[in-house]
Amino acid sequence: MNVKIYLYIVGAMVCAFALSGVNFDKFIRKNKVVEARILYFVLSFIGGYLLAEFFWGFFAGGLV
Numbered sequence: 001m002n003v004k005i006y007l008y009i010v011g012a013m014v015c016a017f018a019l020s021g022v023n024f025d026k027f028i029r030k031n032k033v034v035e036a037r038i039l040y041f042v043l044s045f046i047g048g049y050l051l052a053e054f055f056w057g058f059f060a061g062g063l064v
Helices: 003-019 033-063
Strands: none
Touching (some): 003 033
């Protein structure tokens, strides 16, 4: 399997862990639990993508 896919998965997990420390209660309206969870997952995937691309460019891009 491609190494980049593993980087995306690990990056999304790290970002989800990091986002768990943020208090979203001030930003989310009442009775919008589903939307808050969708936002949480989208932010996790976006952060995971950016983190994976950074590491891929930093380590793999520098070796080529």
